[in-house]
Amino acid sequence: MFTGALSKMKVELHDEVHYTLRLSSDLCVNDFIGSSIVIEWSGKITCSSCGKNTKKSFGDGFCYPCFISAPEATECTIRPELCRAHLGEGRDPEWENTHHNVPHFVYLAASDTVKVGVTRAGQIPTRWIDQGAKSGIRLAETPNRYEAGRLEVALKAFFTDKTNWQRMLKNELDSSIDLVEEKWHLHDQLPSDLTEFFTEDDEVIEINYPVLNYPEKVKSLGFDKTPRIEGRLTGIKGQYLIFENGEVLNIRKHTGYVVTIEI
Template identity: 60%
Template sequence: MEILLHKMHTKLEDVVQYSLQSGAETINMNALIGQDIRFTFKQNVQCGSCGKNFKKLFAQGFCYNCFMSVPEAAECIIKPELCRAHLGEGRDVAWEIAHHMQPHFVYFAVASSLKVGVTRTTQVPTRWIDQGASQAIRIAETPYRQLAGQIEVALKSSFTDKTNWRRMLKNEIGSFDLETEKWQLEELLPADLSQYMTEDDEIIDINYPVLMYPEKVTSVGFDKLPVIEGQLLGIKGQYLILDNGRVLNIRKHEGYIVDFDF
């Protein structure tokens, strides 16, 4: 069947449930684990904003013009401390108010090492699953995005904001006492930011549907391999784990049009 790729939908249960959407049809990806699957790239990509076809897309599946203009690709998506929604400014003020003038969490997540991150409260636990986190805890809750970004910046000197995706996919995970780590960092924050720390110390555990983690990881993609096929051994983050240590990042290929056979 033909699919316009978007990131997989997820649902947090005892084991994360994954699905791909093909028009009105939902494909249960968990049910395919252990089976052979095949993707054939149709040499066509579609912008996630304007819907036009192009030869190349930029980050998050946008054409160049949309990447440079739509609010979903603004700099504050990657650097929330630069958000101007609280000032009534941005690429699209109405969009900024709807998405960034909303409560945000600052959190710790363990995907490889301990990392700090920011997300809208409505994106929990989706954001953690997409990163391949095995555990997460809320650190602070702020009324809008820019404040959460300020807290993240204050913590970056002591904690990374990146995930080592190779270690994450090999399931090489550090062991951390998240509650202790959370309250030890309070002294790193100035008083105007520490006031947003949350008393919610719930630790979220996330388990992924994986039969076997690879010892070595090789990333594969449609730009070099128009046909990608093999046994699906598991799913973690937004990666399909295939045999022979190969992994396919579905989110990286948003907007790619493929035939999917299983």
């Protein structure tokens, strides 16, 4: 039996993605694909920033006071174009300086469609895996988060920045997508003040997920309505556990929920 507060699964890219849940001890979730598991929520939620109990969680598992004041819950984590780290400003200028006033990538990721996103330099391919992308390519490397956000906003005219989680979990892919072609086609269409940070690095990283078979219909479960979730685990994709009957559990959405897992 494993107990602890849930957090985003740690991912490592090998032939397929390796997933680790960090609870009372590290749990390699891939080992339990094909097995029946029970995950039970204790009714407790602890804040991912201050660690205090909270009745409800906001954003990525924050209590309300942290959601409105913690450096990592600042709005520019979701909307990079609002970042002011490069000006020495922001909710917590010191935190901004070490987390957002550093090199960032704008990327394209492929699944059922092409998606654009922004991430810190060290977060590739983690970010792509967390979104359940089939593949990804670096588009531009910028000196800070604001410049990446500015480019991303321009790219939203061409591509979405949202993941359709149902399609992602049903493994609906568009195999005709050519990320290198999309990247350089964009380069030709954008004004030159937006292309100065384009990178020559055209490596396309392919990602395989540990899934026995993909569901035809998916139904998302949550602990607020279903405190005890059980079933045969048939795979893991993005930050979701996939069960035999097409029920899925978004682990990241339940950051801070204190659970026990029985296998």
